[in-house]
Amino acid sequence: MILSGVASLVDVGWWSFTGGGASLPRLAWSFAGGEDLGLRPWRTSFVALLGWRLRVWSPLPIEEEKTRKASAFDLPPLPPLLVAMLSLDRTCFLRCDELLGPLRARRQRVALPFPATVRCQARSGGELNGRRIAVDNTIKKVEPNSVEPVEDIEHHDGYRDEQFMMPWTVSVASGYTLLRNPQYNKGLAFNEKERDAHYLRGLLPPTCVSQELQEKKIMHNLRQYQVPLQRYMAMMDLQELNEKLFYKLLIDHVEELLPIVYTPTVGEACQKYGSIFRHPQGLYISLNEKGRILEVLRNWPERNIQVIVVTDGERILGLGDLGCQGMGIPVGKLALYTALGGVHPSACLPVTIDVGTNNEQLLNDEFYIGLRRRRATGQEYTELLEEFMNAVKQRYGEKVLIQFEDFANHNAFELLAKYRKTHLVFNDDIQGTASVVLAGLFGALKIVGGTLAEHSFLFLGAGEAGTGIAELIALEMSKQTKAPLEETRKKIWMVDSKGLIVSSRKDSLQHFKQPWAHDHEPVNNLLDAIKAIKPTVLIGSSGVGKTFTKEVVEAMATFNEKPIILALSNPTSQSECTAEEAYTWSKGRAIFASGSPFDPIEYDGKVLVPGQSNNAYIFPGFGLGLVISGATRVHDDMLLAASEALAQQVTQENLDKGMVYPPFSNIRKISAHIAANVAAKAYELGLASRYPHPKDLVKYAESLMYNPVYHQYR
Incomplete structure (x- = not known):
């Protein structure tokens, strides 16, 4: 049986502990009516509404806090959200958005890990079935390291769940x-013992199933959907x-599921994000929060954040400005x-910086x-991003990875150049794409x-992806040949919307x-550039589909026995060409990889497997x-x-099939x-x-990888 309520404050006294010297308020509460409720005294449990001193205090948003008179024992205001609940198994539960760690979910739970000055806040006593309820207990000092989550018996998670578990509720x-x-x-995987211990009896059908059977059922259901977006929504x-x-x-x-939860399906999900929006995921920081970004970060329940992916939604995949709806990408x-x-999910934070959008269709979309404003630029934009970067460092420390994602070219390069010497930053479009293409x-x-x-x-394409790839290739050539970077860059040519650069x-x-x-005479189009330069490798990063035409691929095959063709633009609709087109037009000789997935192609009796440069x-x-x-x-x-x-x-087996990347089935080992x-x-x-x-x-990396198997709870 679970009781919940808020008790009334009877008396507050003070004393000091000799060990730490921290002053703690003594809370005197009374519990009345327990026997009338049919409860044994030793079964009665308690809880207090607590506030505690944190590194940065937030004001308690209640009128009483504003009008409270100062006293000799005045303390900083309480954190914003504070809820207390009662249970009958000598078990207390608390909620607070600033709490650092969960309580032990045993029969006897431990107190909070904050041996610092605390204070009490209460309103009026609660009632249950017309009976008055109050609470009697004393707060005491405990060891900071004594806190654990709901105890799991098997300890499967290499990242040790107790460091991260339970957003929003402590227990x-x-x-x-x-x-x-x-x-x-x-x-349905809760066993009989767990159902009794955690008050689940009657809340679930009587059968108990394994995680494997649940997995089989979900996959069966997902495969019934014909539309990829429906599968995406089901997975979310x-x-x-x-x-x-x-x-x-x-x-x-x-x-099977990577193309569903990420490219290419995530592109369509972002386009329709407003109409399919179900649950808020991640943090939304808009111009409305300027000057309050640190406060917004404190609203996120987890403190031990290790990776942040942030976007401003201006260049989502090859789809352009999707504004706030770009949140699907960080998620x-x-x-x-x-x-x-294997990074623990609670150590990850998706963020969207909303500075408006120039997409008229979205501005006029009721969903x-x-x-609903034009995109901010210049000083207004710069100041918001600077406040965000400083707030992240203040909140989560210097070792949190900030990954910039799908920023427009002009902002992407500036942000990376500005913060790479002061923060742990990484631009996946510039650096991540370059690294995977080089591989x-x-x-x-x-x-x-x-x-x-x-x-x-x-x-083809001289934006952040193209120039990032080119720079890493030139850097690797420079390391291999000991030639200056300026010399190795001359092996790389680029075509943009105006022709050869x-x-x-x-x-x-x-x-x-x-x-x-x-140095070269002007060339107006890609085909003429190929004929003039005679490259051995053609790389598309333009974001424009169908630009590797039959004439382009045939020209590459004319100069090369095995032309290397990489059509990297996402999603599939924006790919420069398909795998079938590349193999057919090159008569099966092309070494092909793409940004979006394509099925294997049979050509002249041989199965060719395109690589995905993902x-x-x-x-x-x-x-x-970086984390480890x-x-x-x-x-x-x-x-x-x-x-x-x-x-x-x-492997050589992969190479024999024309694959330049290993299969994704081994991705955890690869990572x-x-x-x-x-x-x-x-x-x-x-x-x-x-x-x-x-x-x-x-082995160390493997040992720290998050393992999503079910734990047994005591």
Whole structure:
């Protein structure tokens, strides 16, 4: 039986503990009516409404706090949300958005881990069936390390769930609440003992099933949907209902579900985000919160954040400005950080910076969920982003990874350049894409032969992805040949909307395009550029579909026995060409990879498997490597280390099928190797902070990966 209510304050006294010297208020409460309720005195439990001193205090948003008179014992105001509940099994439950750790869910629970000055706030006594209820107890000082979550018997999670569990509630106040908490809910997998211990009896059908059977049922149901967006919505609903089952599905069926929870389906989900919006996911920081961003960050229930993915929604995939509806991208990215890289879900924070949108269709859409104004620019934009970056550092520390995602070119380069020396920042569109493409080139060279310096490269698209890839290729060539970076850049050419980027255009070029302006006469289109440059590698990052035409592919096949063609633009509708087109037009000779997935193609009796140059190969393991090493900055050599680790996972069997990337079915193993390489480079460069240095970084990374198996609760 669960009682909930708020008790009245009877008396407050003060005394000091000799050990820590901290003053604590003595709370005298009385519990009346217990015997009348048929309760044994020893079965009666208690709880107090507590406030405690944190690093930064927030005012209690009640009128009484504003009018309260100062006293000799006046303390800072309480945190904003504070709720207390009663139970009968000597078990107390508290809720607070500032609480750092959950209570032990045993028969006898422990007090809060805050041996600092505390104060009490109460209103009036509660009633149950007309009977008055009050509480009597004394608050005491406890050891800070004595706090654990609902105790799991098997301890499956390498990341130790007690560090992160329970957003919003410290502990579950009832079985009904437990079934609605995605971090703890197991649905029909709760066994008989757990149903009795956690007040679930009667709230579930009598049968008990395994997690494996639940997984089988969900996959059966997902496969009934014909529309990918319906599967996406079903997966998002599952994530909000049963977190462990969601990640178990994603890990065990990654090749089938990755295109659902991320590209290409997430693009359509973002376009329709307002109309399909069900549950708020992540933090929304808009211009309305300017000057209050630190306060907004405090509203997020978790303190131990390790990875943040943030977007302003201006360049979502190849779909353009989707404003606030770009939240689907950070949510999807962080789902992959957990499923593929093993970062604990409660250590991940998706953020959307809403500065408006220039998308007229969204501004006129009644279901649009963001600010209805034109996009902010200039100083207004810069000040908001600067406040956000400083607030993140103040709230979560220097070692939290901030991943910039789908910012427009002009902002993406400026933000990365501005903050890479002061924060742990990473731009997936610039650096992540570059790293995964370089790994694909390493794989392709195993098929066609030669070194990077012996090949020439032509890019269609000179935005953040294209120039980021080009810079990392040039950097790797420079390391291999010991040639200056300025020389290796000359092996790389780019075509933008105005044609080949050449020296005569340099004065009119954006700053990030200028290093790629080489001496050559002007060329107006891609086909003529191919005929003039004769590249061995063609890379598309334009965001414009169907630009690798039959003539373009045939021209590449004319100059090369095995042309390397990478159509990287997402989603599928924006891909420069399909796998079938590349193989057919090159007569089966192309080495092909794309940003979005394509099915294997049979050509001339041989099955050709296109590679997917998906950033999901890199960023989960890359982020894990930064986390396990405690890296404080991202260095370009870490990106090269990640590329090398990924390329090493490609087997000869993969290469025989034309694959330049390993299959996604091994992604957790791949991520562990990438994490180990990145962490090793961090230690080598002196950028790591977690010591002692683990001897076997691969095993260490694997041991820390989140494992979404069900735990048994006492």
